[in-house]
Amino acid sequence: MLFKVEMTVNIPLDMPVETAAEIKAKEKAYSQQLQQEGKWRHIWRIAGLYSNVSIFDVKDAEELHNLLMALPLYPYMDINVDALCRHPSSIRNDDK
Numbered sequence: 001m002l003f004k005v006e007m008t009v010n011i012p013l014d015m016p017v018e019t020a021a022e023i024k025a026k027e028k029a030y031s032q033q034l035q036q037e038g039k040w041r042h043i044w045r046i047a048g049l050y051s052n053v054s055i056f057d058v059k060d061a062e063e064l065h066n067l068l069m070a071l072p073l074y075p076y077m078d079i080n081v082d083a084l085c086r087h088p089s090s091i092r093n094d095d096k
């Protein structure tokens with residue numbers, strides 16, 4: 001199943017810079033691992049915001065839930081999820 005996920009990061013202003021850098025490094029490694037596995041298909045920065053829009057390709061909503069809960073930045077994120085289905089005009093074979 002494909003899901004569109006929007007994540008907005010709100011790191012507390014009083015978090016030490018080193019702590020924030022450590023969490024961001026873990027987040028990057030986790031994200032890139034999932035991208036290598038094909039579960040995190042796309043990630044885009046939303047221009048002008050500390051937000052991204054991502055496409056996940058997972059078995060079901062429970063798998064997505066577990067992947068999102070394990071994000072190192074999860075405690076500092078607002079997350080919105082939309083389930084996607086194939087558009088009848090799509091020419092891409094992997095849109096399902």
Ligand SMILES: O=C(O)CC1=CCC(=O)O1
Binds near residue numbers: 007009028051
């Ligand atoms: O910077 C972000 O948008 C949060 C994030 C998600 C995966 C990643 O590497 O950073």
